[in-house]
Amino acid sequence: MAGSVLSIKDLHVEIEGKEILKGVNLEVKGGEIHAIMGPNGTGKSTLSSSIMGHPKYEVTSGSVSLDGENVLDMAVDERARAGLFLAMQYPSEISGVTNADFLRSALNSRLGEGNEISLMKFIRKMDKQMEFLEMDLDMAQRYLNEGFSGGEKKRNEILQLMMLEPKIAILDEIDSGLDIDALKVVSKGINEMRGEDFGCLIITHYQRLLDYITPDHVHVMMQGRIVKSGGPELAQRLEAEGYDWIKKELGIEDETVGQEA
């Protein structure tokens, strides 16, 4: 069976009355890895948050669908159960809820009533993935993200990704704040997920991560739009030359949102 399709068409998004996304078009299919690159403040997190349904972002027009189903009509948890996953740039800390309890609850809500995973099976699965990600097994009993270092939080996002096995994952700056060893581990996790049934949208402003995960498609975001798309060679050129050539090519002075093209 072919993988899923996440389809974003002419997406416009506002936050507190200010338009941030100004018509984003993108299609991510199972088996594909896309990278969105772009300087800070160009709307990358806005795109990922509005796909997931962050309460602060308001979609004013356009559509997002997953395998033909209207994602924008779904509550956040329904989007997740439909197969979407977002590794967040700033994961929340939740005191008093252990990582393990949280993950079991998340996994069980996907599996549905009557199909819950047994505790033993869950522990085995979690231990295995934690070992794969070279995480301290004690992290299972720590409160969710509370007191985690930046790197631990990122690793924990990838742990969730591996446990929940979504159809389409969006990774928002999963590489920021990681040292090279952690970056390798995180990349290993993402590569492990690669396959026909898994599509991925990696948001980053460094080429670094893409040295370990070769993307099929690379997009550049500026002023709340995708302004350029290409193959892996685009990322390499950005690494070597920066963004200025694109700005020049497109006549963009200030790439951040809020500046008219």
Place this chain on the structure above:
Amino acid sequence: MTTETKWPFDQEYITSFSKEMSEPAWLTELRVQSLEKAEDLPMPKPDKTKINKWNFTQFEKLLVKSDVFSSIDELPEEVKALVDQEAKENSLYVQRNNKPAYLQLSKEMQEQGVVFTDIFTAAREYSDLLKKYFMTAVKTDENRLTALHAAFVNGGAFLYVPKNVQIKNPIQAIFLHDDAEANLFNHVLVVAEDNSSLTYVENYISTTGAANGLVNIVTEAIAGANAKIQYGAVDTLAAGLTTYVNRRGHAGRDARIEWALGLMNDGNTISENVTNLVGDGSYGDTKMVMVGRGEQTQNFTTSIIHFGKNSEGYILKHGVVKDSATSIFNGIGKIEHGASKSNAEQESRVLMLSEKARGDANPILLIDEDDVTAGHAASVGRVDPLQLYYLMSRGIPKTEAERLVIHGFLAPVVNELPIEGVKKQLVEVIERKVK
């Protein structure tokens, strides 16, 4: 001299009640004198809660008739669930309304000279010991309710651990309220002599919803030099009961008193918890959780008062308020002059689950000594929408996400309760109350 009292029972009644219970003369006397004093004493004044319309003084019955339980198997299911079935050796006292209904004492305790019994038996058989401590940490003339308490005591437990005795297993008391006409004037006296240690856990549990009565509880926890008391409690009294509960600790030199309190009554409640750090190097730690729901009004005042040098006091209170309930959280850290090198820390957090709920967290530091450290943190807020978003983004439905956040919020105290059954019950009660 007899005056016309405004109390439901007069001196004569109290005297004959006391005699009928074969109480020692000193206790009869104390009851009568306390009743006399009550008239002139003021009501307690919980900060920010008006209680002048609450009924703490008028009631019909001082005693209701209840049957005893001849074995653990006979206990009602709700009570059985609180008892650790694995630990059949544990010491357990069950009181049914005003009636001592079941008692089991571990071999360990008997051999080491520990006294654990109901308050009436204590008065008869351990009169001198009881007299030495009874109404000493809480004085009869502090306010009208402490006086009425002393006059009307109609239940309770006495736990006495002699010098140098360490009791490892938790000692449990369950105060079952299953008669709608019952009123509770319950006295719990826990004494840990020098160098001893104990863990005591109590449950106040209503299994009748139809109640319309009053509850006046006084607890005294007295820790001698270098003694340690871990005191756990879960209160789940019915909506129809108006409760005054005063739990007080007295810590001697290098003594430790640790409270873990789950205050889950459904009725109007005034809860006062004071730890007096009297000895140098003493340590007090109060952890509390509460849930307010329906129309109930509750006031939780928690104080740690430092008299001893190098004393440390920690207060951690987490509360959830929903519906149109009102909950006031007063936290007081007081360092008396001379209590140098002491540390007073407190944290109060209130989570509001509805628009109409009212929560108020008032941290107060009263410091009369220069060479000390102190700190406080307080907040009143709502469930963080970003936390819910994060949990939901993993597929967890909103109601479950809220449940996780609320349980997480209350976990630091719930996890402190030393008996699994009681911990489990508290989790279930919280579940029921916040739903």
